[in-house]
Every structure is written in structure tokens, then in C-alpha cells.
Amino acid sequence: MKITSRLSTALLGLALTACKKDITINFPADHNSKIFIEGMLYPGKKPQIYISKSNPFFSSKVTPQQVFARGAVVKIISGPTVDVLVADSVFNKFRCRWEPFYRGNITAEYGKTYTLELSFEGRTYSASTTINQVAVGIASIEYTPEFFDVYGGHDGVIITITDHPGRRDYYRFQMDRMIDSSVHHAHVLDRFVNTCVSGPAEKFAVRDIGRIVFNDENADGQKIVMSIEVAYEYKKGDKGWIFIQSLDKNSAEFYKDLDDQLQAIQNPFVEPVFLTTKIPGATGVFGSAVLSDSVMFIYPRNNP
């Protein structure tokens, strides 16, 4: 009996212990790399347009520098004004890497329409945006050590705004903070160790953009409460400047698609999301956002 029982257990264990192995997936060689454009205009700011080439899924070229679409001719046109953008980059001190983009010289203005024209590797792409969203006022900000949404349980902030009536609005969270190398990312990059700044004494700026796009569907003109998961760890007394971005429809839909896709990538119980393009021939978006007035927020406690 003992032998039978041990044999049974061994067999069941053998049968049910999932065997895992790395496999090589061979894609068709003719995978077409797509142009990916991410251009958001902010009133009062000069354009920064990120243009990259999509890479085969298992490509080892993964950094912004490696995927940057060098040699593109990028113009932003508004009425008679034609701004030819030039390649530039900033150093991301949190990630310790250069992030290239195309920089314009004109300053985006509220109420104007802008057209992006891009020529790259013999193809041209075009898209337009009008900056006419209404800046929203932040009514209150609260800290929450724990809230639940469809993405799980998080800590973060709860922001209340009052929507402008009579139009469809889309909102996204933004927090600008000064941090040092002791501050870790709160999620997927929590293992990342910063080695490119001199130490805790050196402060640098980070921008935390919320993943969720909120809208005023069924809440037009009413109070909207947004629970936001924050991206960086914090200590009691840390400060941040919070904004709410009012997005145009194209940008809102694009970033919502991105978030839905991310959710599907992470969650095996959700069907994959295919990104639909907002720019004919390319993937990505050319849009705009109007910022609310900033409100300074002080964390009342350390992150849990």
C-alpha cells in the first residue's frame, strides 16, 4: 500500500507539475517596422515630439536612443508659421539614460490648430490638433494608503475636480517632484538602482503621469473623484506639484488604449488590445493637453 501510495503521489506530481522552458519564437522575416509618433503640445511650451521605430518583439534594441528615428524631417505648421524641428535629447536622471526627441522653436498657443508633418525613409505622415480644452480646477487632494480599483490595491492620492459642463472632457494626472537616488520606483522598476547621480544630496526632477484617463461620461458638469496610484515611493513630508491634464479626444483615446493594452499584457485573463492608430500610416498620436493650475501636495506619511 505504501509503495502504491508513493507511486500515485509521484505520478500525480509528475502530471501536474507544469514544466516550463524558454522557447525561441521565429517571426516571419518580413516584419514591417512601424513609425511610432508621440507628440503632445502644451500651451506655453515648445513642442517635443518623440519619434521612434517599432522593433521586432524580441529585438535587443530597446532603449529610447536605440529606437529613435534619426534623420526624420519634422515640421509643425500653424497658419503661415512653419517650425522645422531639430533632434535633441534630455538626460533622464532617474533611469540614467538619454531620451532623444525632436524639439521645436515655436511656443504652442491656446486656441490654435497645429499640423505635424513628418517625412521619414521615403514616407510622409501628417496629423493635426487644436488646443481648445478647458483647464480644470482641482477642488481637493487627499492621501490614501490603500484603495482598490480594477488594477488591484494601491496607495496614492485622491483628487476631486469639478467638470466643465456641456462638453466631453478627458483628464489625466500629473505630479512633478524633486527626488534623490534613494527614492525607488513604486512598481515595475523597483529593482532599479540609480548609479548616475552623486548621492542623496543631488536632487533631480521627475514627472509622474497617471496611467488612467478619466472622462466625464455620466458626470458632465459634476464632481469627479480620481484615485491615482503614484509611481515613486515617498516619505512623510515629501512634496509634489499636482496638475490635471485636460486631453484632447485623440490623445485620450490613444492613452486609454495604451492603458488597456498594458492591463491586457499584465493580466492573462484579459484579451490583448490592438492599438488603433490616430495617425494614418503610423502608430501613435499627435495631440495636446491643457494643464490645470498646480497644487502643492505634501505626503502625510511614508509609503506603506
Added chain:
Amino acid sequence: MKKLAILVTALFGLNLHAQKLTISGYVKDEMSKEALIGASVVNANTQTGISTNQYGFFSLTIPASDTIELIISYQGYNIQAKKIIAKEKVQLEILLENTAGTLGEVVVSSGKNNHNIQKVQMGVIDVPLRAIKNLPILMGERDLMKIIQLLPGVQGGQEGTTGFYVRGGNLDQNLIQLDEATVYNPNHLFGLFSTFNVNAINNVQLIKGGFPAEYGGRLSSILNITMKEGNKTKLQVAGGIGLLSNNLTIEAPIQKNKSSFIISARRSHINLFIKQFASKGNSYKFYDINAKMNFELGKKDHLFISFFKGNDNAAYDNPNSLNYTTEFGNSTGTFRWNHLFGNKIFSNTSIIYNDYNLALSTSQNNYYSLLYTAVKDITLKTDFTILPAANHQIKTGFAYTYHQLSPASFSASIPRRGNRLTINKTGIYKLYSTELAFYAADELEVSKKISVNYGLRVPVFTASGRTYFFIEPRITSKLSIGNTASLKASYTNMNQFLHLIPNATAGLPTDIWIPSSDKTKPQSSTQYALGIFKNFKNNEIETSVELYYKKMNNQVLFAEGKQLRININLDSLLAYGKGESYGAEFFVKKNTGKLTGWIAYTLSKTSQQFSGLNFGVTFPFKYDRRHVLSVTASYQLTKTWIFSAVFVYSSGVAFTIPAGRVSTLNSGTIFEGNYYVYEGRNNYRLAPYHRLDFSASNKKTVKLFKKRYEREWSFGVYNAYSRQNPYFVYFEIDALTNKPTAKQVSLLPIIPGLSFNFKF
């Protein structure tokens, strides 16, 4: 009752003529008096005949002559010739002798009928029970559903599971019935085994096309499983001890030759050992019970009461892989009353109850999913079979079903702190619906060469104030080409009102049943099939080639990116589209002799098109397997030893993988956007599936305490060359380096099996 018989007879113009003779009765096993389903009863003078129905009944009206010779045959039984002196009505009880006699004897010749050639119906496979008993076993457990997966036009789902897919249809498009009661989840042990206890089964028939009008409610197949009635002559006990479970079957007469019962139970014992040897958090137990009683109330009435209950309770905890806990169960009850009106009209009235529920909690990667799905049905149905003449059969009837469905599901990331959500079963919103269907079908011989079966089914479905009404025409025709071949063609239209929503990405079962509604329209299909059937060597070898084309509408999948949430109307998470499948099925089967078995090969293509998925472009169905091959063989080496083998090969299932990646710098910071570029849904194929199994059985009649009993040792090897067949593939992307790797999970390596069975 008599009036009704006269009325029905008059309606169908069935006036008896003096020059006609009607022979009716039952064909049964000589030893147990068990009904033999599908036995052939042929008038030797005219070569016209009929098959016995689900209750072993036949009625044959033929031109009168002084002496009639009937030839009665049934596979695995000795052919019997019976001479009858003519009179107007003859009622018979024909008892056939099993060629096996006792377990273990060599079967070299037996009834070899040409049903596959002669019957009008096509797309029907009578699953040989002997094959189920002889073919290789997984971990010592014989399994009906594993054999179903080896038939032409049928393919298995994920590695090791008992689910099956027929002619491009989804899992839910198969109606699995045990004594007419629907079994919504025929699985044990994470789907590795089915709930059907082979010891309690009398007959299994799979219909995958050319559906007769009496069947409806599913698009792709009907799997009819009939339980044994129980030995009417003596007490019989059979049992077995396997590595996973033990089983015991007792059957005996209640009143000799008049009524009997059978009770068969199976229970796993693996949990006792898991507790001792496996890590904490793993447990598994299942049981199933089949019971049936039957009472002959005179020559014209027969009552059957069947009961089935199966239950599984499992927890599987592997920190590096899948984790899930589940509890599910099926209960069915069937009360049936057979009545003969005269000797040409057979009726069956059934009251059927079934109750299925499944609660599942799974986690994969850092996400968890909860699911609860329950279906309760109460069905009332009546069927009439009218047999006015040889080669003329009329069927009519109705069925009414009351459905109650309770679906709930949820998925989210695993919280870093605190508890996960749970589903409160009592708080789940229930969905009620009714399904009523009328049907009539006529099968007749138009000429000596041409026969036709045509019919109409009219289902009416009502849910949430919305009513759907359909007319489903069905027609199958047969052209005989000599005595050994026939050409058949069929057209069927079907509708289905319950949907099992499949999740295309998760490696775990997250399917959930919902009824049709205003938004979720009933699934429908139109199927055309053409087949040629040819037997060789006096029906020893059957061959067939069937071609089919099937169009399916209102197919349902989860929409892109929709998150399962409690208390949300599931309709709002769904996408709707259509499907198309076509293929060719080749089948060669050797029925008798020392070597028996079959080769089945299916070449097919199935695609789907959803406006809300894959940019609206047509994409392959997940189980679009271009090639599916199965080879089975059993060889009776001696009186006591049988060796068997199974080889299966199928093209890899379709799977969606991204073609490229883009990184964004203005998206949510919390995940530092790294996004996928998809070029097509189900654009990649997992590795092909193939496997070789062996088994050897030693059967002997031996004496114990001066009594003879039959015993059998079975040894098996599953997946003999330990092929790592893909269960599913997922990606891991290192957050820091952004490097992705593809991981393939496989379930079942080489697994030996052993079981001991006895019967006395």
C-alpha cells in the same frame, strides 16, 4: 391512449394492410438482458431492415409471407438468424450472445453490420465501447472522452484535457448528454479525465453533422451517452483499483427479467497521499456516482430512473507556475417513460433535471481571477417514433427547458496587502430563460437506391423579455452504390441559445456560461456535408471520406482589453462575429479480428471575423488545426493479453503574439510604457502536438473461494517519448533591461499507469 394511437396512425396514413406483417420487439444481451442499441434487424427475404433505438426497440413492417427469416447482428455479438411464422403482429425479445463470452476471450468474428453504408444519417460515429476498454489509459484511468478526441473531425483542446472541438466549433457547441440530461462540464482532475464512468456506460454515439431534427440547441455535435440499465438476470459486481481512484459497480435484478438496477461509484484516493507527501496547499478529490433503475410494466410500458452526480474539489499551488483552486459538480436526474402505441409507435417522455456549478479561483503572473458559473435546467420532453413500414420512420416531439444561469467573474492584480475579493454566490444575479422546441422528421426510402431523411425543428427561446423564433430545416440523403458503398449529402441549420465565453489568452479555464439576450444573439450555423462510405472484406473494414462546410454566426468572444468585474453585465464585455470552417475527414476502421483499430485524419481550416477584434480582419480560430491524425490499434495476442497503442498528431493551436514593441515617454509612469504592436490575432502557432501511448492488458478468469471471477491487470504508458507538448506560452519582460523571453508551459511528460479490475 388507444385513441391517441389511432389518431396518430390516421394522421400519418398508417392503415394496416392485411398483406403486411409487423414484427417488433427488443434486442438484448443474452446474459444481462441489457438493451443493445443500434443492433441491426434485417429481413433476409427482402434485405430491408432497421436498427434498434436507444432502448433496444425495433419495429419492422414487411410484406407478409409464410416464413420470415430475420438476421439480427450487433458488433461484438454472434449473428442470429430467426425464423418467424407469419401472422399480423409479432412481438419478440431477441437475445444475442456476446462473442467474448467471458472477459478475455479472443474475438475473431462477430456481427459485422453495414450500418455506416445503409443508414441515411451521416456524420455519426458509434463509439466502440471495446475500444474505450482496451486503448491506453492515463494513470490507470480509462476514459471515454479521450477516445472521442481520436475520431475524425474531432480534436482535443489543451494538453491533457477532455474537452473536444468538432468541425471548427467551440467547446460549448457540443451537447453532451447522459441519459438525455445535459452535462455541462464532463471533467475530473483539472480536465485530465472525464466524469463518465466506463463501467456504467452502455452506448456512446457522436453526431457531428447531418443532425436529425430531434436534436437542437448546439451547433457542432451531440454526444449521446446511454447508461447501462443493470443486469436483469443476476447479481454482478465489477470494480477496479487505479493509481488515482477506485471504482465499484453493482448491478442486479429487482424482479428477475422485469426490472433491475445499477449503481456505479468512483472516488479518488489520491488526496490521502497528497496530504502526506505533497506540499501544503495541494489537494485533490473527486467522486462520481451513476445509478439507474428500470421497470418493465408489461409489454408496452417501461420506466427508467437515472441519476448522476460528480464532484471535484482541488487546490494546486505551485509558486513558479499556475495556481488554482476549484470546486465544481454536475448532478443530473432523468425520469423516462417508454410507451408502445400498438407495435408501430414508440414514445418516450422524459423529465430531466440538471444542476451544474463551478467556482474557480486562479492566479497567473501577478493577477488573479475569480469565476463562478452555474446552470440549472428542468426539461420536459416527449418523442414519438412511428414506424409505418420497413425503411420508413417518422419522428416527432417537443422539448421544453427552463434554464437558470448564474454567471459571475472578476480579475485583478494580486493586492500587495490585504485580502483578495471573493464572490458571494448567493448575491449573484440570476438569468432565467426558457427554450421550447418542436420537431418532425421523416425518413423514407424513395427508391431502392435513394433514401432521404428530412425534417424541421422549430425552437423558441425567451429571455429577459426577448423572444427568438427560428425554423431549422434539416435534410440528409443517401445514394446506395451497390451493397458496400453509399454516397450521402446533408444540409443542417442549427441555433444555440447558451454561450460559453472562452478566454483566448489565459492558460487556465476561465470560461463562463451565459444565455442569449437582447445583445447576445443566439449562435447559428449552416452546415453542408458530403460523404462517401465504402466497406471492404464483408464489412470488416469501414472507410469513409466526409467533406463539410460550416458557417457560424453570432459567435462570442471577450472584447479586447475588457476586465472581468463582479456585478457587471457580461454582455458589455463581449465582441460578436462569425466563423467559417471547412474540411475533409478520412476514416479507416477495422472492426474485427485480432487487430482492430482505426486511422482518422482531418484536414480543415477554421477562421473567424469580428468587427471589434483584429481590426475587423478575418483571423484563425484558436483551435484551427490544419492537420489532425490519430491512429489507434489493439492487438489480441493471446486469450489473455491485449496490446494497444495510440498515436496522435495535430498542428499547433493558434496564439496571439505581438510582432513588435514601442516605448512611449508620455504614457503612465507607473509602468514605464513598453507597448506591443500586434499585427494579427492568432498570428502564431504553438508547436505541433504529438504523443504515443501504449498499454497492455492481461485478462483472466480465475477462481477465488471456489467462485469464478474475471480479473484484469492494465499497464499503460502515456506520452511514451515524453514529448513536451505546449499547454500555453507567455512572455516575461525584464523591467530593467526590457528584454522579453517566451516561456512555454507543458503539462504531461511520460506517465506510466497501472490498474486492476475485477468482475464477478
